[in-house]
């Protein structure tokens with residue numbers, strides 16, 4: 001597997017910013033493996049920063065050189081250079097993540113790791129219809145390298161982030177959080193004996209989004225306050 005580290009322009013919180021990404025994706029590539037698999041991941045550095053990648057939570061058994069922390073496990077990957085991480089997942093399964101492990105490049109350089117059980121080994125619960133990784137992160141409008149360098153120089157506490165993110169996107173509490181997608185509901189009451197009550201509620205109005213939700217009930221009392229958030233652009 002190849003992870004190409006490159007810059008990419010993305011728009012968040014009303015501003016466009018050039019950020020570090022892997023393979024042009026933010027959040028980065030999902031890595032899926034089975035317990036017992038050997039990972040060989042080649043990381044290629046196409047950006048002006050020196051980088052390393054850490055496999056967060058992976059136990060490195062006799063492969064400490066593949067762990068990732070800069071100047072502890074390895075020298076950083078220089079601009080234009082690459083490094084092949086080579087390690088085996090032993091006795092672990094579940095959801096982990098990978099991220100950059102030098103200064104604050106990890107603010108955008110991260111992605112999920114999914115470790116499935118060995119072939120033929122079942123989960124102790126029913127298989128879901130679909131699974132979706134959810135990564136909670138932070139977004140800072142300013143240059144994060146400047147922020148952390150300044151904090152290290154002065155000994156002060158670094159600036160707090162401008163937004164929390166879910167899968168790289170700020171929630172609806174922030175301005176310009178989500179570009180609206182419009183959904184048209186074509187509703188028909190195909191009823192026989194009972195009345196059907198439908199209620200449509202608007203959560204808030206902005207020039208970008210007009211989210212709404214609706215509920216259906218057989219009695220007016222079934223129409224509870226509407227709290228379902230609108231779907232976000234994926």
Ligand SMILES: [Cu+2]
Pocket residue numbers: 054055056057099
């Ligand atoms: Cu980590």
